[in-house]
Amino acid sequence: MTDHVTQAYLDDESLHGVMAGLDLPPALRAAYGHRLVNRPFFLDEYTAHDVAADVMDFFELLFSLPRRMFDGSFTRFAEALGIPPAEAAIMGSERPPTHGRADIYRVGDAFRLLEINAGSQLGGPDLGELARVIQQDAGFEPFVREHDLRHVNPVEKLLDAVGRDRTIAFLEEGGMLTRFAKGFESFRETCARSGVDVLLGELHELTERNGHLHLHGTKLDVAVRYFNAAQAVGYAELLAKGHKTELYTPLSSYYYGSKSTIALLSEHREVLTDDEKALVDRLVPWTRYVRDVPRDRLRADRENLIVKAAGGFAGAGVHPGWLLTDREWARVLDDVAGQPYVVQERVRPTPDVVPGDDRPWLTTWGWFVTDQGFAGMSIRSMPFADGAVVSYAGNPATKVSGLLVH
Known part of the structure; x- marks a missing residue:
């Protein structure tokens, strides 16, 4: 509207x-x-x-x-x-x-x-x-x-x-x-x-x-x-x-x-009250540590995911899956493995x-x-x-x- x-x-x-x-x-x-x-x-x-x-x-x-x-x-x-x-x-x-x-x-x-x-x-x-x-x-x-x-x-x-x-x-x-x-x-x-x-x-x-x-x-x-x-x-x-x-x-x-804090709140709902869960649901898209998501899911859902460096700024370390080919996306996932990166659901503004x-x-x-x-x-x-x-x-x-x- x-x-x-x-x-x-x-x-x-x-x-x-x-x-x-x-x-x-x-x-x-x-x-x-x-x-x-x-x-x-x-x-x-x-x-x-x-x-x-x-x-x-x-x-x-x-x-x-x-x-x-x-x-x-x-x-x-x-x-x-x-x-x-x-x-x-x-x-x-x-x-x-x-x-x-x-x-x-x-x-x-x-x-x-x-x-x-x-x-x-x-x-x-x-x-x-x-x-x-x-x-x-x-x-x-x-x-x-x-x-x-x-x-x-x-x-x-x-x-x-x-x-x-x-x-x-x-x-x-x-x-x-x-x-x-x-x-x-x-x-x-x-x-x-x-x-x-x-x-x-x-x-x-x-x-x-x-x-x-x-x-x-x-x-x-x-x-x-x-x-x-x-x-x-x-x-x-x-x-x-x-x-x-x-x-x-x-x-x-x-x-x-750190973007990792968003991953913590998005994943660990058990530590939140009902009102806090509602707040997180209202504000935050699904976010996880890259290391915690099965590789097959990451690869299959490329069009709906974005990978971000946890401590990056000014766009550094940001990789939108929908703008990459399958091969490029797989290379990104290889490069960030074991590093402090999060993966987030694509928001469509x-x-x-x-x-x-x-x-x-x-x-x-x-x-x-x-x-x-x-x-x-x-x-x-x-x-x-x-x-x-x-x-x-x-x-x-x-x-x-x-x-x-x-």
Whole structure:
């Protein structure tokens, strides 16, 4: 079913030029201006918050897994997720704040979760800034007023969570700050518009003094983590000494973004209450560890299955069976045998319409949540014909847009 505001937008051709005419801030334009979907996206506020509430409840299930399934042992939990011991050793057992992005497909009136990304190291929060620019566009403003359209900015929600009056650095490692320089400059530009100046750096640039981490001589109150556990292993001593600087989110978040957690919840229904089973059934497609599914079944059901690396991101390690030949699929199954990979039932999303393009479009709705609930959206979309991985960093055919709620 098409959202009534979406239909009103599609029916009014005078509105279809809004994306091309946006006055984007410089860093946002540099990051995304060349890859915008030719339309905004719309969602009713009730659904935005309702799905976010499901995602938050799902996080609660994830946080309970060590206790429910491993007698509180994070060592066993890490082993089950395929996390190397050196990484698990520095991740600890601290319960992290709820902060993440659920990547979701719309299927008719329902929404189905593909994966959940836990922690602060998430792409796309500055697309909330894109939504702000769309909302404030002068030519689009009558439509905004008519339908009472608003936006929620994930970057502002992040700043609320870490504290706007603190000295904040966004930290990466391994040259990733350079690789994703345009994205980080867009983050920083959005923060500056909100009145917060953030620093950018990498782990190797840090020093420690009197229990605080320092970046280029500046004492940090909080370091917003964009590096992962593997990158942090070589800096474990430094991070431990700099314990007076808050790490947001803690490395323990890394456990809960593993796709293996979805396999655990999908398979081990015996540990769930009836309400929890209903939640998992509502959100999650059938998911299992590849190692736990008979090879004959995997080969026979190629058209309906997708294989994913448990800890992959930006589309890395994703193999959609329906886009492969039988021989290619068999080779994938051979290559991933014994590695931390999951297999998931294919979700068939409802196509989206883009003005001026006759092709059906495939959209991933990235629901951001914090401890306070719904925290905005990352919209990524591309024609179905361009693959099955809707990833801005992982597929050059992927474009982005902003979400307005009503």
